[in-house]
Amino acid sequence: MHVLQFRGPGELTLEQRAAPPAPGPGQVTFRPTLAGVCGTDRAIYLGRYHCEPPRVLGHEAVGVVTEVGEGVTRLRPGDRVVLDPTQSCGRCDRCLRAESSHCANKSALEIGVGRDGAFAQLLTVEEQALYPLPADVPDRRGVLIEPLACVLTGLRAAAVGPDDRVVVLGGGPMGVLSALLAVRWAARVSLVEPDPYRRELAEAVTGLTPLAELDESASPPPTVVVDTTGSLLEPSLRTVQDGGRVLLLGCDTAATATVRPFDLTGRCVSLIGSCDYHAQVFPAAIELIRGLPCEQLVTDVFPLTESSAAFELLALGPGSGYGAGKLAFAP
Ligand SMILES: [Zn+2]
Ligand SMILES: [Zn+2]
Structure with a gap:
């Protein structure tokens, strides 16, 4: 064989x-x-x-x-x-x-x-x-x-529910599956993907109209940001609503980030890592x-x-x- x-x-x-x-x-x-x-x-x-x-x-x-x-x-x-x-x-x-x-x-x-x-x-x-x-x-x-089992574990860890506004970063398979599931659980879902090919594919599968860029000053801000790229922790933290959750689902072993601890404490933001x-x-x-x-x-x-x-x-x-x-x- x-x-x-x-x-x-x-x-x-x-x-x-x-x-x-x-x-x-x-x-x-x-x-x-x-x-x-x-x-x-x-x-x-x-x-x-x-x-x-x-x-x-x-x-x-x-x-x-x-x-x-x-x-x-x-x-x-x-x-x-x-x-x-x-x-x-x-x-x-x-x-x-x-x-x-x-x-x-x-x-x-x-x-x-x-x-x-x-x-x-x-x-x-x-x-x-x-x-x-x-x-x-x-x-x-x-x-x-x-x-999907990985995505399900992550969204559960972030306790995504009917009163959430979710932004998913990345339109690869993990991002699309996250959005597909979040659409069923959350009040509002959007997906951000810079690559036009992936945007088109994400739209065909989820029915959402993906955005090319993250709007960091969206009003009202998302209560949950799901980073499926593994490299967007800093913009995720800037974007999420106070008291919200940032779920890290992507695995980018080369990415690093600078985090000001007070942004988590003072704004009561939860940071959740999930893999597998x-x-x-x-x-x-x-x-x-x-x-x-x-x-x-x-x-x-x-x-x-x-x-x-x-x-x-x-x-x-x-x-x-x-x-x-x-x-x-x-x-
Ligand atoms: Zn795999
Ligand atoms: Zn064991």
């Missing part, structure tokens, strides 16, 4: 590998039909996010079960499934506090980062890492369940996505053999614009 292997920064190679052995007790082998390319994959490729090579990347995936091991009861061959890549040990202090996304042993257990993932024609995982994909959820929507999701949120995201038509966000699907074309579309060059929404491989 073919796998797309990370060999070090800037090096992704298509390799031939023997098919995995028959699944052991409690394990399931599935054939990924669609595997999303995430900002994390891009950061790993660019050497900005730690991942020990060699590693088969790919943590956002849907597929079809091909074989099940002894004792597997929830799944059988032919079932459509979605991968929950965030596995936790269930034994450390944080897992026992139901905060599995902070599991002390998570890094080695994360499928597609700490262990081999779904940019492959077959993958064997534990039964609990797969959930049945509802029949009314097409693959292109199902592949967005993992990022707790295990319990994943089934909720599966249920939620049934009513969120968002498959248009997946704009380009490539075979594994065309990985360089795929990564080129992710605006890897300096100053290059975006030419895609969510990219995915069809292994």
Whole structure:
């Protein structure tokens, strides 16, 4: 079978590998039909996010079960499934506090980062890492369940509710999913994205008319600012209403910011960082996505053999614009 292997920064190679052995007790082998390319994959490729090579990347995936091991009861061959890549040990202090996304042993257990993932024609995982994909959820929507679980965790942490005015910064997949969800929960939602391609895509998916620039003196100001770019903390703080919340959902490992602590204290602004999701949120995201038509966000699907074309579309060059929404491989 073919796998797309990370060999070090800037090096992704298509390799031939023997098919995995028959699944052991409690394990399931599935054939990924669609595997999303995430900002994390891009950061790993660019050497900005730690991942020990060699590693088969790919943590956002849907597929079809091909074989099940002894004792597997929830799944059988032919079932459509979605991968929950965030596995936790269930034994450390944080897992026992139901905060599995902070599991002390998570890094080695994360499928597609700490262990081999779904940019492959077959993958064997534990039964609990797969959930049945509802029949009314097409693959292109199902592949967005993992990022939706991250967004759901963040918006819950920021307690977004019916009396909120929400501004979402960034019209990438995380921004669009945040806006899509916030539209259902909050009184008013707007989305800010400088790139015209992404504005158009965000409009098609959310029905909102995205703004090219953040209006820092909007009146009344937003009660919640969601930064999905990871680099706009300072303007977020300047814009949010006193007593409001700034939710940081984007991961930009290179960004830094200067914060005057008194702006938080004196104005009673809450700063909330959120990344990943707790295990319990994943089934909720599966249920939620049934009513969120968002498959248009997946704009380009490539075979594994065309990985360089795929990564080129992710605006890897300096100053290059975006030419895609969510990219995915069809292994
Ligand atoms: Zn991801
Ligand atoms: Zn743990």
